[in-house]
Structure formats: structure tokens, C-alpha cells
Amino acid sequence: MSQSAAARPQHRPAVRRATAPAPRRLRVVAPAAAEGNAVFLALCVALLLGGFVGVLVLNTAMAKGSYTMRDLQHRSDELNDTQDELRHALDAVSGPGPLAREARALGMVPAETAAFLRLADGKVVGVASKAGANQRFSVVTESSSLSTSSTPSR
Numbered sequence: 001m002s003q004s005a006a007a008r009p010q011h012r013p014a015v016r017r018a019t020a021p022a023p024r025r026l027r028v029v030a031p032a033a034a035e036g037n038a039v040f041l042a043l044c045v046a047l048l049l050g051g052f053v054g055v056l057v058l059n060t061a062m063a064k065g066s067y068t069m070r071d072l073q074h075r076s077d078e079l080n081d082t083q084d085e086l087r088h089a090l091d092a093v094s095g096p097g098p099l100a101r102e103a104r105a106l107g108m109v110p111a112e113t114a115a116f117l118r119l120a121d122g123k124v125v126g127v128a129s130k131a132g133a134n135q136r137f138s139v140v141t142e143s144s145s146l147s148t149s150s151t152p153s154r
Contacts, residue, residue, distance in 0.1 A: 109131045109132065110131060111128065111129070111131045112129050112131060112132075113126065113127060113128055113129050114126055114128060115127060115128035
């Protein structure tokens with residue numbers, strides 16, 4: 001073989017010019033179907049609103065209970081004050097001094113002797129005698145009895 005070979009032209013592909021691609025045909029596509037998202041969203045919103053309404057009702061009930069409790073406490077304080085005033089008034093008229101004055105005003109006199117009824121057997125203990133009309137008597141109050149004697153007598 002010889003070194004001289006005839007040069008043969010090689011086949012070259014034809015150069016294509018860059019042309020714009022052919023336009024694609026557009027078509028209308030149906031929207032994707034919602035798969036229960038609306039129901040789930042509505043349920044979440046309903047639960048959230050229900051929770052807010054529940055908290056509002058609970059807060060309102062607690063506030064109403066607080067006002068009711070405050071009013072009842074004021075009423076209880078007023079009734080306790082009235083009860084204390086009535087006790088003091090009762091103590092003032094039912095003590096030995098006021099009772100002795102009332103008895104004297106009604107014409108009562110003290111008995112010289114006393115008789116007692118024993119409830120266990122119904123027996124009368126002691127002998128009662130008629131009191132005199134002009135006798136005077138004195139009433140011993142707690143303060144005067146405590147200052148004169150230190151031991152109670154029976």
C-alpha cells in the first residue's frame with residue numbers, strides 16, 4: 001500500500017438552520033376535583049367557633065356567679081349585723097335589772113320562800129309562802145356579784 005491515497009470527500013450532514021419549534025396546540029383542562037378538603041375545613045372552622053362560644057359562655061357564667069356570690073355575701077353580712085343587734089337588744093331587756101323593773105311595774109314582789117317542782121317524780125320540794133305586798137327587793141347583777149365574791153355559791 002502506498003502512502004498516497006486519494007482523498008475522498010467525507011459526507012457531511014447538511015447544517016440545519018435553527019428554526020422556531022412548531023407551536024403546540026393548547027387545550028382546556030378540567031380543574032382538579034377537591035377530595036373532601038371543604039368538609040374538613042368546615043369541620044375545623046366549626047370546632048374553632050364552638051370552642052370560642054364555649055369559652056364565652058363559661059366566662060359569662062363565672063362572672064354571673066361571682067356577682068351573685070358577692071351579693072349573697074353582702075346580704076349575709078347585713079343579716080349577721082342585724083342578728084348581733086337583736087341579740088344585744090334581747091340581752092338588754094332580758095337581764096336581771098330590766099326584768100326586776102318590769103316585775104315591779106307590774107306589781108310583782110319577791111317571794112320570801114321558794115318551792116320547786118322536781119320533774120323526775122313530780123314532787124314539790126320546799127314550802128312556798130305568800131309574799132308581802134310592800135316588800136322591796138334588790139337584784140344582783142353579774143358585775144356586782146363578781147366584785148363582792150370570788151367563788152360562786154350553790
